[in-house]
Amino acid sequence: MPDPSAPLRLLVIEDEAPIRRFLRIVLEGAGHAMEEAARGREGIERAATGAPSAVVLDLGLPDMDGKAVIAAIREWSDVPIVVVSVRSAEAEIVAALDAGADDYVTKPFAPAELLARLRALVRRRGTDETSPVIRAGDLCLDMAGRMVTLAGRPVRLTRKEFDVLAILVRKSGRLLTHEELLRTVWGPAHLGDSHYLRIAVGHLREKLGDDAAAPRMIFTEPGIGYRFASAE
Structure with missing residues (x-):
């Protein structure tokens, strides 16, 4: 890095x-x-x-x-x-x-x-986007096992929640559009189903203890998409 x-x-x-x-x-x-x-x-x-x-x-x-x-x-x-x-x-x-x-x-x-x-x-x-383990501060994603821990404690996610979190963390610091996230996680047939993404992000915030009003991890760009915070 x-x-x-x-x-x-x-x-x-x-x-x-x-x-x-x-x-x-x-x-x-x-x-x-x-x-x-x-x-x-x-x-x-x-x-x-x-x-x-x-x-x-x-x-x-x-x-x-x-x-x-x-x-x-x-x-x-x-x-x-x-x-x-x-x-x-x-x-x-x-x-x-x-x-x-x-x-x-x-x-x-x-x-x-x-x-x-x-x-x-x-x-x-400069990070290896193919790495089987991704770390972002206290958050750790095991890509092979599809497991997530936060400060050493396991976080239970659905398959889609894990996929959304994985792409956000892999591309931390980058602003990802709703369309890009929907295409990657749900496929091109669901580009209009923005409520899928909104629900998944809401669940992620709840499970990660990330307040939408004062986020530490997942930031919303209204009408555009989401960005995962990149630790300084």
Whole structure:
């Protein structure tokens, strides 16, 4: 697993110079290195040649839509991509996530939040997603035995509850859409059955002692999906 305190190499694809300057102050002030691109095609090239730790991307670029940039990068790379955009409509956020973005932050944003999201995604990228045992703080998932313990105590889950928790924990720090979770756990025939997911998450919170009003583990992005907290 990468050292969460290690400097990152970040690629910012943003056409507005003042925002690029602001991001440089934020990112370099936190000890990270930043490369920048003002256009989508330039950003794709720099992502291919610069091997960044993560990409920070605006959707409103002058030469191509940011979602097309995401799709192009995803053809050959799983580098974490965080969208930073003024577009706050649920449909825009879901479309960017479905295109392959890992997270979405709306402008204006708190610099500390962006930095935390980037650290979480880079840390997750360095984990082995095929590991038979996954740990997240006091939570432990035995994938082979399909068993869960919390602080050493067993937690009894149904098959679907386990599957939902497993994908959330494997991709901790990443915002997963309702559609992605439904497709993965219940199959493509159930993309409209969001109540299945809502009930499963409600049961998980109850069994894990995670308060929806003040969550420690499973966070809700209303109208979009869920995110499992990535321990700092």
